Amino acid sequence: MSLLSVQNLSVGIHGTPILRDVSFEVRPGMVFGVVGESGSGKSMTALALMGLLPDGAETSGQATLQGQTLLGLPERQICAIRGAEIGMIFQEPMTALNPVRTIGDQVAETLIVHGKANRSEALKIARQRLNRVGLPAERFPLDRYPHELSGGQRQRVMIALAIALRPQLLIADEPTTALDVTTQAQILTLLKSLVQEDGMALILITHDLAVVSDIADHIAVMEKGRIVEKGPLETVFRNRENPTTRKLFAASNHAPQRVVRAHTEPILEVRDAIRIYNPSRRRLFSKTQGLRAVNNVTFSLKRGENLGLVGESGCGKSTLTRAILGLEPLQGGEIRAFGTPVGPRMPKSQRAKIQVVFQDPYGSFNPRWKVVRLVAEPFHLLENAHLNRRERVAEALESVGLCADDMDKFIHEFSGGQRQRIAIARALILRPKLIVLDEAVSALDVSIRAQILDLLADLSKRFQLSYLFISHDLGVVRSITDRVLVMKAGEIVEEGPTEQLFSNPTHPYTRQLIAATPRLPDDLKPPHADSKGTA
Amino acid sequence: MKLPHTLVLGAILFGLFLAAALVSFLWTPFDVETLDIAAKLRPPGALHWFGTDHFGRDIFSMIMVGARTSIAVAVVAVGIGVALGVPLGLAAAARHGGVLDEVIMRGNDLVFAFPSLVIAILITAVFGPSALNAIIAIGIFNVPVFARIARSGALSLWTLDYVLAAQVAGKGKIRISFEHILPNIANLLIVQGTIQFSLGILAEAALSYVGLGAQPPTPSWGRMLADSQTMISFAPHLALFPGFAIVLTVLGLNLMGDGLRDILDPRIRRRVRSRPERSPE
Numbered sequence: 095m096s097l098l099s100v101q102n103l104s105v106g107i108h109g110t111p112i113l114r115d116v117s118f119e120v121r122p123g124m125v126f127g128v129v130g131e132s133g134s135g136k137s138m139t140a141l142a143l144m145g146l147l148p149d150g151a152e153t154s155g156q157a158t159l160q161g162q163t164l165l166g167l168p169e170r171q172i173c174a175i176r177g178a179e180i181g182m183i184f185q186e187p188m189t190a191l192n193p194v195r196t197i198g199d200q201v202a203e204t205l206i207v208h209g210k211a212n213r214s215e216a217l218k219i220a221r222q223r224l225n226r227v228g229l230p231a232e233r234f235p236l237d238r239y240p241h242e243l244s245g246g247q248r249q250r251v252m253i254a255l256a257i258a259l260r261p262q263l264l265i266a267d268e269p270t271t272a273l274d275v276t277t278q279a280q281i282l283t284l285l286k287s288l289v290q291e292d293g294m295a296l297i298l299i300t301h302d303l304a305v306v307s308d309i310a311d312h313i314a315v316m317e318k319g320r321i322v323e324k325g326p327l328e329t330v331f332r333n334r335e336n337p338t339t340r341k342l343f344a345a346s347n348h349a350p351q352r353v354v355r356a357h358t359e360p361i362l363e364v365r366d367a368i369r370i371y372n373p374s375r376r377r378l379f380s381k382t383q384g385l386r387a388v389n390n391v392t393f394s395l396k397r398g399e400n401l402g403l404v405g406e407s408g409c410g411k412s413t414l415t416r417a418i419l420g421l422e423p424l425q426g427g428e429i430r431a432f433g434t435p436v437g438p439r440m441p442k443s444q445r446a447k448i449q450v451v452f453q454d455p456y457g458s459f460n461p462r463w464k465v466v467r468l469v470a471e472p473f474h475l476l477e478n479a480h481l482n483r484r485e486r487v488a489e490a491l492e493s494v495g496l497c498a499d500d501m502d503k504f505i506h507e508f509s510g511g512q513r514q515r516i517a518i519a520r521a522l523i524l525r526p527k528l529i530v531l532d533e534a535v536s537a538l539d540v541s542i543r544a545q546i547l548d549l550l551a552d553l554s555k556r557f558q559l560s561y562l563f564i565s566h567d568l569g570v571v572r573s574i575t576d577r578v579l580v581m582k583a584g585e586i587v588e589e590g591p592t593e594q595l596f597s598n599p600t601h602p603y604t605r606q607l608i609a610a611t612p613r614l615p616d617d618l619k620p621p622h623a624d625s626k627g628t629a
Numbered sequence: 630m631k632l633p634h635t636l637v638l639g640a641i642l643f644g645l646f647l648a649a650a651l652v653s654f655l656w657t658p659f660d661v662e663t664l665d666i667a668a669k670l671r672p673p674g675a676l677h678w679f680g681t682d683h684f685g686r687d688i689f690s691m692i693m694v695g696a697r698t699s700i701a702v703a704v705v706a707v708g709i710g711v712a713l714g715v716p717l718g719l720a721a722a723a724r725h726g727g728v729l730d731e732v733i734m735r736g737n738d739l740v741f742a743f744p745s746l747v748i749a750i751l752i753t754a755v756f757g758p759s760a761l762n763a764i765i766a767i768g769i770f771n772v773p774v775f776a777r778i779a780r781s782g783a784l785s786l787w788t789l790d791y792v793l794a795a796q797v798a799g800k801g802k803i804r805i806s807f808e809h810i811l812p813n814i815a816n817l818l819i820v821q822g823t824i825q826f827s828l829g830i831l832a833e834a835a836l837s838y839v840g841l842g843a844q845p846p847t848p849s850w851g852r853m854l855a856d857s858q859t860m861i862s863f864a865p866h867l868a869l870f871p872g873f874a875i876v877l878t879v880l881g882l883n884l885m886g887d888g889l890r891d892i893l894d895p896r897i898r899r900r901v902r903s904r905p906e907r908s909p910e
Contacts, residue, residue, distance in 0.1 A: 419796075448797075450794070452793065453790070459791050460791045471798045472799075473798075474798045475798060517794075
């Protein structure tokens with residue numbers, strides 16, 4: 095007996111088809127994974143079931159939850175089902191909670207709104223639910239506010255909210271994407287236990303095949319609003335009948351072809367770097383206590399080397415990046431690039447030798463400038479900047495796989511992957527020898543990520559580039575770096591050649607990180623899958 | 630793109646008064662400085678559209694010339710606010726958390742702490758009542774408004790990667806403020822500008838009403854109101870027309886501000902156009 099049955103669900107918005115003939119069944123106690131790239135219709139499927147589609151959407155087809163139809167219900171009726179029968183967890187725990195209300199209040203509100211309990215009972219049940227999701231009363235009383243909790247804890251509150259009324263079906267839309275790997279592992283374990291112990295069904299929407307392989311029983315692969323392949327996890331993972339599925343797998347396991355060019359000459363040396371960060375003052379005359387965001391960090395990067403720097407959010411990666419780029423001063427130690435010191439007051443010629451690519455393809459560009467001006471911005475560091483500016487921009491755009499005509503377009507005309515190529519073009523235009531890649535592929539879909547990684551490997555070969563590759567994603571770091579540094583709480587806790595470090599981590603924190611990273615199980619990999627690591 | 634109704638209506642209302650002010654330089658139905666006691670207190674009619682005042686001056690002409698005064702005072706007052714406030718706000722944002730930020734923003738708080746109209750009265754009382762002093766008094770109180778708007782807009786932009794990229798490209802904070810920050814907060818400033826403009830017109834009317842604004846014989850809406858109050862029982866048109874002029878101009882500017890916010894605010898615009906793409910990270 096299926097809990098949720100969806101048949102030929104189609105959704106169009108103002109005439110544009112968004113979902114086409116989506117059909118699947120979910121049984122109680124089952125984890126149903128929905129995978130696909132952004133824009134494939136994963137989230138729309140969830141929104142359609144919850145009756146949360148945007149204005150102008152027309153739906154057709156059937157969706158029933160225990161025989162009760164879900165589509166086309168009047169708002170009042172769908173409201174009664176939402177929360178009570180179907181709970182939902184969103185991606186961004188930082189914004190999904192109301193910052194001015196306590197967590198107890200917010201969990202209890204669901205119960206009160208649905209008329210299931212009066213206030214004191216609701217608070218009692220809220221307490222139980224928060225206990226259930228691992229937020230015990232001693233440490234997390236009901237009167238905590240969201241800002242007092244970490245991202246993972248907030249996501250637990252979101253889950254408590256979603257299960258407040260013991261819904262039979264839980265929909266989780268990228269529930270762990272915004273979280274660090276160790277937190278992600280904990281949240282996935284919690285979701286798994288909710289399904290196993292409380293008999294809920296879970297629809298898990300994600301772009302990450304490894305996450306799905308960890309937890310789902312059945313999966314559906316979506317592309318362009320259709321389910322292209324579905325079935326039990328193992329069957330789909332082994333057979334991969336559909337090209338889209340194969341493409342997703344190939345991209346997830348992708349390791350670019352690279353040649354290791356071993357040099358011994360260091361081009362970037364960081365010695366005993368200390369960066370003390372002063373939080374903005376609460377009161378006008380109060381003394382502030384400094385925070386050591388970077389504490390005695392020492393490493394060097396050799397010519398032609400790809401060096402990885404991994405760590406979780408708040409470990410000091412970004413602060414170190416800013417110091418290496420010479421944007422912020424150090425309070426101790428020194429950084430030298432190409433033998434010359436780096437700092438906020440370094441000469442332009444020195445600054446031109448290190449360029450950077452940032453994470454967010456949307457925030458990296460001034461929306462009011464054309465591509466030519468954006469890419470040419472580093473020319474500010476040169477003396478004869480005006481000389482054949484357009485030719486050099488054209489050259490840079492072509493080297494990243496775009497065409498020269500793109501230079502007269504505005505940035506909003508490009509997709510996320512193309513924008514990241516433009517960001518690389520901007521970093522390349524001065525022909526630097528070192529590029530800092532700050533989470534440069536983290537915001538991209540797996541297939542786009544694979545293309546950008548290939549491009550980076552190719553550029554490094556053509557222009558003899560060295561990369562400092564900063565990321566929280568161990569899989570990506572493993573595929574593109576020669577050597578890795580692991581950073582925790584401002585310090586480098588382990589350092590070593592990539593393969594050696596991943597296969598034989600010595601520091602407990604590194605082990606913890608590697609253990610928490612979801613991986614595609616080896617026995618489900620097809621025999622021809624390229625082995626990770628470098629050639 | 631479809632313009633919001635509020636913007637169209639507001640622009641028409643304000644445009645009407647702007648046109649009246651401009652036309653008044655070339656032509657008015659009657660000379661506003663010539664007294665014609667024989668024709669005093671005429672009700673609105675075919676010859677004098679809005680009637681005449683107690684000196685026999687044509688009210689329609691006076692409103693046209695008065696629009697000139699109001700708009701000129703408001704333009705210069707907003708100009709002072711933008712010219713001083715925006716650079717201060719940008720500087721404060723560029724040095725966020727530093728001493729300069731603290732000094733500028735606490736200075737702003739200081740100016741904000743005084744009731745603006747009372748201080749405007751004080752200034753004009755000390756330096757003598759005149760349109761120029763009214764402008765300066767109103768202008769000073771626009772400075773912290775624009776400084777705050779500019780600072781808060783700029784602060785959110787300073788955290789963006791493209792500003793970081795500009796720093797990596799070796800650009801200084803002043804250059805970044807003008808190249809990257811200012812164009813991207815222009816929409817906020819334009820919207821606030823229209824609101825401050827209407828407040829400027831109100832402030833000028835209020836100062837003129839108490840006799841501290843433009844001096845006779847220069848017509849001013851505020852003083853027309855003040856002059857009319859003893860005669861309101863038998864010549865209500867003396868108060869009605871300048872009153873309507875003030876209300877409609879301010880209403881027009883506020884509607885315009887709302888409309889401009891609708892089309893210029895990127896958050897609202899994006900919501901209307903399309904939902905932002907969700908990134909998996």
